[in-house]
Amino acid sequence: MHSARYERLIEGIRARGLDALALVPGPNLFYVTGLSFHLSERPIVALFPREGRPAIVLPELEAVKVEEGSEMVAFPYTDEEGHGGAFRRACGALDLAGATVGAEGLRMRLLEAQLLERCMDGGRLVAAEDLMAGLRMEKDADELDRVRSAIAITEVALKATMDQVGAGMAEREVASLLSAELLRGGGDAAAFSPIVVAGPNAALPHAVPGDRLIEAGEPIIVDCGASFGGYLADITRTFVIGELNEEFSQVYGVVHAANVAGRAAVGPGVPAEAVDRAARAAIEEAGYGEYFIHRTGHGLGLDVHEPPYIVAGNRRPLEPGMTFTVEPGIYLPGRGGVRIEDDVLVTDDGAETLTTFTRELVSIPR
DSSP, rough: OOHHHHHHHHHHHHHHHHHHHEOOOHHHHHHHHHOOOOSSSSSOOEEEEEEOOOOEEEEEGGGSSTTOSSSSSEEEEOOTTTTTTHHHHHHTTOOTTTEEEEEOOOOOHHHHHHHHHHHSHHHSEOOOHHHHHHHHHOOOOOHHHHHHHHHHHHHHHHHHTTTTTTOBHHHHHHHHHHHHHHHHTTTESSSOOOEEEGGGGGGGGOOOOOBBBBOOEEEEEEEEEEEEEEEEEOOEEEEEEOOOOOHHHHHHHHHHHHHHHHTTOOOOBBBBHHHHHHHHHHHHHTOOOGGGOOOOOEOOOSSSSSSEEEEETOOOOOTBEEEEEEEEEEEEEEEEEOOOBBBEEEEEEEEEEEEEEOOOOEEEEE
């Protein structure tokens, strides 16, 4: 259990008038406890009451992860007996009858929700996503070290991969090489399935690599990241085999300028939407505003998409310790696209761009 994080969590539970908070396997549970589990048909729920020791319901085969003498009380169950009894014992021990319990609205499945509601005897679940988001937005020194390591691994893997690319290779083939390089370089896993798309496919921000062969002269968008110690990187660069035509050379210059403007706008106290506005203005002034079809960025940490979101309407002031992406792009339907994505840290007196991979257009020899 991370004691400082746990104490802040309990403060948040009390401040929101909750009797407890329920967390399922995933980043939030890892953040507080350091415990990792896979979601499966065997439900796992950790319960953090406003008073007293937290509890966790989990399969017997996972119980070894909760050490004897841990701050958490384990309620294990076997496959033969099923999970119902363990959930009822845990809710009874924490006196959750009629309680108001916060839950992860974006993560808890119907399976866990129904189990809890049945065992809380008149209690109710309420969305409490903002509680954990508020705790996780400002990264501590250890978290930042892990993010930096994930970025360093990603950048080495990206260069190693693109050094192997040539015309006639399939998008899927390059994505496979990149996945292997992320692991070879020390990543625990890929943060997400790498995106490698070229030509017309590059006009789709979240396209899936396919069997299309990459041709010389067309933009190649590569979006990737490593996971290290639970924390993630997220980097996008646009490449070309040979040279881009005049139109896409101009587009690349506009996106590069937008990336610079967005990063330059970052600082403590700056509303998140101001960063989006700065990047978007550079693209709109060049006449490509209608082709920038997503927000400028998103928070980055244990999740590849988490608060703060760098988007119009988000007036939340940026604070030191926040990490997020700045990733403007221009996407010309049926022709191609360009995106340049960096990972940024808000500091006490400004910002630090954590990614160092060149933002100049990299031309791969034919």
